Amino acid sequence: MNWDDPTDETTAAPGAADERLVGAVADGEDQAVEAALRPKDLGEFIGQEKVREQLDLVLRAARARGATADHVLLSGAPGLGKTTLSMIIAAEMGAPIRITSGPAIQHAGDLAAILSSLQEGEVLFLDEIHRMSRPAEEMLYMAMEDFRVDVIVGKGPGATAIPLELPPFTLVGATTRAGLLPPPLRDRFGFTAHMEFYEPAELQRVIHRSASLLDVEIDTDGAAEIAGRSRGTPRIANRLLRRVRDYAQVKADGVIDREIAGAALGVYEVDSRGLDRLDRAVLEALLKLFGGGPVGLSTLAVAVGEERETVEEVAEPFLVREGLLARTPRGRVATPAAWSHLGLTPPGQGTRSGQQDLFGT
Numbered sequence: 610m611n612w613d614d615p616t617d618e619t620t621a622a623p624g625a626a627d628e629r630l631v632g633a634v635a636d637g638e639d640q641a642v643e644a645a646l647r648p649k650d651l652g653e654f655i656g657q658e659k660v661r662e663q664l665d666l667v668l669r670a671a672r673a674r675g676a677t678a679d680h681v682l683l684s685g686a687p688g689l690g691k692t693t694l695s696m697i698i699a700a701e702m703g704a705p706i707r708i709t710s711g712p713a714i715q716h717a718g719d720l721a722a723i724l725s726s727l728q729e730g731e732v733l734f735l736d737e738i739h740r741m742s743r744p745a746e747e748m749l750y751m752a753m754e755d756f757r758v759d760v761i762v763g764k765g766p767g768a769t770a771i772p773l774e775l776p777p778f779t780l781v782g783a784t785t786r787a788g789l790l791p792p793p794l795r796d797r798f799g800f801t802a803h804m805e806f807y808e809p810a811e812l813q814r815v816i817h818r819s820a821s822l823l824d825v826e827i828d829t830d831g832a833a834e835i836a837g838r839s840r841g842t843p844r845i846a847n848r849l850l851r852r853v854r855d856y857a858q859v860k861a862d863g864v865i866d867r868e869i870a871g872a873a874l875g876v877y878e879v880d881s882r883g884l885d886r887l888d889r890a891v892l893e894a895l896l897k898l899f900g901g902g903p904v905g906l907s908t909l910a911v912a913v914g915e916e917r918e919t920v921e922e923v924a925e926p927f928l929v930r931e932g933l934l935a936r937t938p939r940g941r942v943a944t945p946a947a948w949s950h951l952g953l954t955p956p957g958q959g960t961r962s963g964q965q966d967l968f969g970t
């Protein structure tokens with residue numbers, strides 16, 4: 610999936626996605642525990658080597674000049690660490706941070722109120738910056754470039770613009786949809802960080818770190834098992850770790866190894882590649898009912914008893930990213946990897962083997 614492609618509608622993961630164990634969007638429990646698990650400085654931040662190195666230079670140079678850091682845009686899928694990095698930027702600069710979001714700024718006046726109350730050097734974190742209103746966006750252009758806003762007083766022909774000087778500040782914008790940002794806004798950021806999905810080895814380190822903060826005992830294989838099912842996303846890794854911890858507490862002596870991790874995630878129907886029940890249902894229908902496709906989205910949705918949107922926006926993005934399913938002009942097609950993941954043989958390639966151990970336990 611392309612997070613920078615404005616025509617890619619798969620990035621919004623509404624409804625069902627929020628409740629999934631493998632959904633990347635934060636749920637209530639995530640929000641409650643994430644603060645405790647957030648790395649506090651760049652040294653503690655795992656993975657994203659390029660971004661970390663570049664950001665380190667930007668912040669060091671600003672500190673050496675005794676200046677406020679350039680505006681930073683963080684773009685990437687949910688749960689990859691944008692909010693975490695924004696807090697790290699403030700911490701590294703020894704600056705206070707003000708947190709708000711695009712949807713919270715309905716009117717330009719809302720933004721003017723925030724901007725005019727910033728202290729010198731403060732970090733303003735604007736989450737979901739692509740969802741800001743147009744007038745607010747235009748005010749932001751001037752604020753970012755000239756540290757100045759025009760406050761409009763009065764209405765109609767009698768309205769006047771009163772210029773207001775702002776102290777220098779650092780805007781940190783975060784977006785899951787960089788492609789939706791108007792170019793004038795994108796261009797005003799001095800540094801743009803594209804966050805990538807994490808490698809399993811990096812997620813393994815995230816899991817070890819979180820386990821030690823949560824006082825959970827886990828061995829290397831146990832962490833590897835959870836990492837492999839976490840869809841390249843630290844938020845999901847942390848969430849799966851909590852579910853496995855519960856299982857280990859109830860069913861074992863609390864220590865997580867490969868066997869416990871595999872069994873626990875089997876109970877929650879998260880398979881060895883991080884597919885959940887819905888993902889597998891879509892894939893299974895595609896393979897077993899339609900011989901691997903091509904089949905139209907609507908037909909596939911009916912076959913699994915889900916809405917079209919659910920299949921398209923919730924299940925397919927990850928299946929496509931994993932190279933298990935392809936969207937073609939003629940319909941959805943399974944790849945050879947899909948057949949082998951479900952332990953099935955494509956038609957015309959010998960006898961069907963039985964289902965393999967689905968959860969890799």
Ligand SMILES: Nc1ncnc2c1ncn2[C@@H]1O[C@H](COP(=O)(O)OP(=O)(O)OP(=O)(O)O)[C@@H](O)[C@H]1O
Nearest residue numbers: 643646647654655687688689690691692693843844
């Ligand atoms: N590099 C990392 N090292 C360790 N933990 C991380 C890292 N990145 C993210 N996390 C953990 O993952 C969780 C989610 O991260 P965060 O809230 O920063 O994601 P986000 O990109 O802001 O997501 P969203 O788009 O939903 O706002 C946090 O609890 C954080 O502890």
Ligand SMILES: [Mg+2]
Nearest residue numbers: 691692693736
């Ligand atoms: Mg965030």
